[in-house]
Structure formats: structure tokens, C-alpha cells
Amino acid sequence: MTTRYLILEDGASYKGVSFGSEATTTGEVIINSNMLGYQEVITNQIYHNQIIVFTQPSIGNTGINHKSFESIVTNAKGVIAKEYSNISTNRLGNLSIDKFLKQNNIPGIAGIDTRELARHIRIKGSMKGSIVDMDDEHAYDQLNASVLTNQQVDQVSTKAPFPNPGDGYNIIVIDFGLKYSILRQLSERHCNVTVMPWNTSSKEIMDLDPDGIVLSTGPGSPLNLPESVLDMIRTIQKSVPIFGMGLGHELFALANGAKIYQMDIEHHGSNHPIKQIITNKVIYASQSQGYAVDPKSISHDNLIVTYVDLINKTVQGIRHRDYPSFSIQFSPDGGPGPIDSVDLYDEFLENVSSQRR
Structure with missing residues (x-):
């Protein structure tokens, strides 16, 4: 497993392990408190340009199935989870979340205390974040210079x-x-x-x-x-x-x-x-x-x-x-x-x- 970081524009950094795509990405970091339905959330077009932080303890254990898409084209910028599973317990789940995110070039990070991250966002307010390989000065410069589309x-x-x-x-x-x-x-x-x-x-x-x-x-x-x-x-x-x-x-x-x-x-x-x-x-x-x-x-x-x-x-x-x-x-x-x-x-x-x- 590769070490990756979620960095926020206020200087906060969260270390975890990579799943999904290895791409570097920037988006608005938002908190999603659904206890079920991670596939519907990730494929919902409302999350265009956003990095989704799931507060549910684990995602991925029901796989990805053809009945739960909210769109074919997935526009989320990233996924943050406490932990993820590549073993599906659902007979409809023929595709793992790791492979699904790779197919759609969406990076993910697991191993982060998402409850603490959610508390931080709720106190500080909505902000931009990036999923990167290193939380160095250059990464923060890139994050602060990025402009998210309003289209x-x-x-x-x-x-x-x-x-x-x-x-x-x-x-x-x-x-x-x-x-x-x-x-x-x-x-x-x-x-x-x-x-x-x-x-x-x-x-x-x-x-x-x-x-x-x-x-x-x-x-x-x-x-x-x-x-x-x-x-x-x-x-x-x-x-x-x-x-x-x-x-x-x-x-x-x-x-x-x-x-x-x-x-x-x-x-x-x-x-x-x-x-x-x-x-x-x-x-x-x-x-x-x-x-x-x-x-x-x-x-x-x-x-x-x-x-x-x-x-x-x-x-x-x-x-x-x-x-x-x-x-x-x-x-x-x-x-x-x-x-x-x-x-x-x-x-x-x-x-x-x-x-x-």
C-alpha cells in the first residue's frame, strides 16, 4: 500500500494509504454522513469537483453493481474513508470499489480518522483540499494556486x-x-x-x-x-x-x-x-x-x-x-x-x- 496525504488549504494534513487511482487531485472537501449507499453517492453528479469524506466506518463491502448507479459518468474528485474493502458480500457486486475508482481515475485514501476530519471541516468551514504523494511546501503552493470551476x-x-x-x-x-x-x-x-x-x-x-x-x-x-x-x-x-x-x-x-x-x-x-x-x-x-x-x-x-x-x-x-x-x-x-x-x-x-x- 502506498502512503498518500489529504492536505487542506488551512494547512492541515492527514496521512493514509492509497486505493483507487494514483492521480493527484484537487477539489472541495465535503462530509457525507450516509451509513449506506457509497456507490450512489460517488456517482451522484452533485459531487462534481468535490472530494467526498465518508464518515461511515467502512466502504466497499457490497462492491459496485449495475442497479445502484446515479450516473454513468462519475465526476467526484476523490474519496476519503476510514477503511475500505475489496471483498463484496453482495451477489450483485461484481466490481470492487478499488477497481471502480481506478477505472474512473478517482483517487482514494483510507486509514484516516474521518470523524476527526469531519469535526475539523465543521469547525473551520468548507475548503479546498488535495490528494497528493507528499505534504510538502510545493503541494500546498499548488493547492492554494488552484481555481475550481464554477461551470x-x-x-x-x-x-x-x-x-x-x-x-x-x-x-x-x-x-x-x-x-x-x-x-x-x-x-x-x-x-x-x-x-x-x-x-x-x-x-x-x-x-x-x-x-x-x-x-x-x-x-x-x-x-x-x-x-x-x-x-x-x-x-x-x-x-x-x-x-x-x-x-x-x-x-x-x-x-x-x-x-x-x-x-x-x-x-x-x-x-x-x-x-x-x-x-x-x-x-x-x-x-x-x-x-x-x-x-x-x-x-x-x-x-x-x-x-x-x-x-x-x-x-x-x-x-x-x-x-x-x-x-x-x-x-x-x-x-x-x-x-x-x-x-x-x-x-x-x-x-x-x-x-x-
Whole structure:
């Protein structure tokens, strides 16, 4: 095993042993507290440009299988774990995590106290880090000189439309960093889905005669996307029901006059308690969140808050007062995590049905 280091821009250094690719990499270091589902996390496009620190004690023991991908192209910059296993106990796991990371040129480090590292990040705040062979002055100079792209959505979104056929409602999914769990849920409801690039115009969408629009999750800041995306949402919501989630939720909020702020510490994990305001019902959901809607900026003339996080009180859902459109910050389909709120897809399709009538 080769010794490698995770170095942080505040000067901290963590020594471990290498697995996966031997590449040197730089990215934003984020903490993921999921106890299961490392494959879904690593293949989620929201982790573009990020080094993922898993706080679960061990990853790799269920291998890599064809049923758990959230994207085919993996854009994470690195993986940090307490320990990893190359022996799969899952009959579907024909590929080890070590080999999978090598295939995708993603470096990993094991043997690090990830709980202590998580505590450090939560105290100091989000920061850049690098996976390197030596934690010398040159490595820190390279890290501090590196600039991470703010064009993540353009890099992960599909470049051309593609279908996910069905015989039900005609649903357009705008791909800001699509999770395959979204397509799986729509397929279970027999929707005829067309996935479109992030910069598709409202005319191109309406030319396809959609019954409903899904604004997908995605990486990065919604503030880095052009005004044309917000104009598209404003135009479409007047005619067609919209369901936004994650980055799509933040864009839906911006399009309707709300403001977005960056959180001090990103939230990545499952089992977050979230309250539905109208019923006081508490659900548990998966979050991958670095930005949030400012509740003080929400105009009650056109938006109402539907869900709040019980831990930090962040806005987790909004609904439009005049149009049959809504959005949520969390992931209703798990991937990985609870599926307490998967019926939000049914609620969306009820809006679609009512609009068609």
C-alpha cells in the first residue's frame, strides 16, 4: 500500500494509504454522513469537483453493481474513508470499489480518522483540499494556486436530448446534474420522459407539448447560472406544472423572487428530520445541500413555505400560490436514503392531471 496525504488549504494534513487511482487531485472537501449507499453517492453528479469524506466506518463491502448507479459518468474528485474493502458480500457486486475508482481515475485514501476530519471541516468551514504523494511546501503552493470551476452544471448536463420512453404523461426533465433515481421514479409511473440540456429554451420545451416539467438536482451554485434559466422557469410555470428538487428547487425560488445564500457547512447525508408545515408530519429524507433559500426573501404574494428542516430551520420546500408548481430542497427518492417522501412524485402527477383536464 502506498502512503498518500489529504492536505487542506488551512494547512492541515492527514496521512493514509492509497486505493483507487494514483492521480493527484484537487477539489472541495465535503462530509457525507450516509451509513449506506457509497456507490450512489460517488456517482451522484452533485459531487462534481468535490472530494467526498465518508464518515461511515467502512466502504466497499457490497462492491459496485449495475442497479445502484446515479450516473454513468462519475465526476467526484476523490474519496476519503476510514477503511475500505475489496471483498463484496453482495451477489450483485461484481466490481470492487478499488477497481471502480481506478477505472474512473478517482483517487482514494483510507486509514484516516474521518470523524476527526469531519469535526475539523465543521469547525473551520468548507475548503479546498488535495490528494497528493507528499505534504510538502510545493503541494500546498499548488493547492492554494488552484481555481475550481464554477461551470459544473454545463460540464455534467447532457449535451443533447434523450428519451426515457413510457406510455403515460409527457414529462420533460431539465438536466442540471440528473440523478437516475429521478428517472426510475418517473418510469415506475409510466411517464414518457425526455431529458433536455440545462440551457434549453422555453420554446424548445413547449414545442414538445409537455404535460409537466421536472427541474433536476445538480452541482454548484444556482447563482452561477444565467438569467435565461430563470426566464425559462417563469415562462413555463404559467402553462405547465413544475416539480423542482435540489438545485432545481433553488432555481425555482430565484425565478419567483426569493434569494439564495451559501451555507457555512454543506449538508450531505440521510435521515434529516423535515417537517411538512400544513400537517406537522415529520419525514426523514436525504440531503445534498450547499445553498438554501432565504426565508426572509420569500414573497407571500406568490410563494408559501411547505417544508422546513427541524435541525437548522432551513427552507426545504416551497409552493407557488397561483400555479400548480412546487419544489423541495431534499431528495424524495433517496438514492441513497429514506423514501418517506416519494409520494411527492404522485402529487406532481396529480397537478399534471388536473392541468390537463
